[in-house]
Amino acid sequence: MPQTRSGRLDGDAGLEVGRPVVSHPLQCQCGTIKGVVADPGNSNHCVCYCRDCQAFAHFLGKVDAVLDERGGSEIIQVLPRNVTFTQGIESLACMRLTEKGLLRWYAACCNTPIGNTLATPKLSFIGLVHNCLENNAPPLNDSFGPVRAWANTNGAKGDPKPKVAGLGPVIWWFLTTVLKARFNGDYKRTPLFRADTGMPIVTPRILSSTEHSGVMNAVRAATG
Numbered sequence: 510m511p512q513t514r515s516g517r518l519d520g521d522a523g524l525e526v527g528r529p530v531v532s533h534p535l536q537c538q539c540g541t542i543k544g545v546v547a548d549p550g551n552s553n554h555c556v557c558y559c560r561d562c563q564a565f566a567h568f569l570g571k572v573d574a575v576l577d578e579r580g581g582s583e584i585i586q587v588l589p590r591n592v593t594f595t596q597g598i599e600s601l602a603c604m605r606l607t608e609k610g611l612l613r614w615y616a617a618c619c620n621t622p623i624g625n626t627l628a629t630p631k632l633s634f635i636g637l638v639h640n641c642l643e644n645n646a647p648p649l650n651d652s653f654g655p656v657r658a659w660a661n662t663n664g665a666k667g668d669p670k671p672k673v674a675g676l677g678p679v680i681w682w683f684l685t686t687v688l689k690a691r692f693n694g695d696y697k698r699t700p701l702f703r704a705d706t707g708m709p710i711v712t713p714r715i716l717s718s719t720e721h722s723g724v725m726n727a728v729r730a731a732t733g
């Protein structure tokens with residue numbers, strides 16, 4: 510059932526009290542890249558503890574800003590068609606930890622993580638990393654609802670590991686939202702891939718094996 514989240518009185522975001530949250534601002538730390546996430550209620554708010562997400566934070570030099578105390582990254586999965594960049598898209602950069610890894614998008618200007626996608630637009634989702642949704646923005650829970658899933662908890666720092674939870678709703682969200690976009694053609698509406706070729710708008714930089722072992726060693730050292 511679609512949920513209506515109440516709006517907040519927030520002049521910057523242009524929201525009014527009592528109205529559903531219709532969009533949420535996206536911005537890199539330095540303000541070069543700006544954008545907006547439409548229909549934020551149609552999202553999947555989760556925490557991923559996998560070592561690759563931690564490695565991305567190490568690659569960016571943003572461990573303290575990105576990861577929580579257990580090494581988790583707060584991620585908001587949305588449909589790419591709901592993400593619009595209003596300025597600075599030319600500052601977007603993209604990397605892959607390995608040749609087969611996720612495309613990990615970030616702001617080259619200030620190393621703010623933006624989000625993760627598959628290498629193809631056909632499975633239409635982007636996992637936005639929380640940092641790009643927290644500048645001049647209402648609290649994440651107000652726009653996207655509370656965290657409802659905890660994934661890859663084996664990668665968490667310390668024991669006992671957090672419980673894997675909430676994967677049912679995640680799968681349901683994928684079935685109802687991502688697969689629907691695949692079949693109705695909405696997956697073609699994405700700011701991150703070229704409509705004609707289906708290729709990413711930026712050629713991803715793939716880490717060399719030395720760079721890869723460097724970040725993975727940093728993760729191991731931090732996680733124990």
Ligand SMILES: [Zn+2]
Pocket residue numbers: 537538539540541542616617618619620621
């Ligand atoms: Zn920036």
Ligand SMILES: [Zn+2]
Pocket residue numbers: 557558559560561562563661
């Ligand atoms: Zn992850």
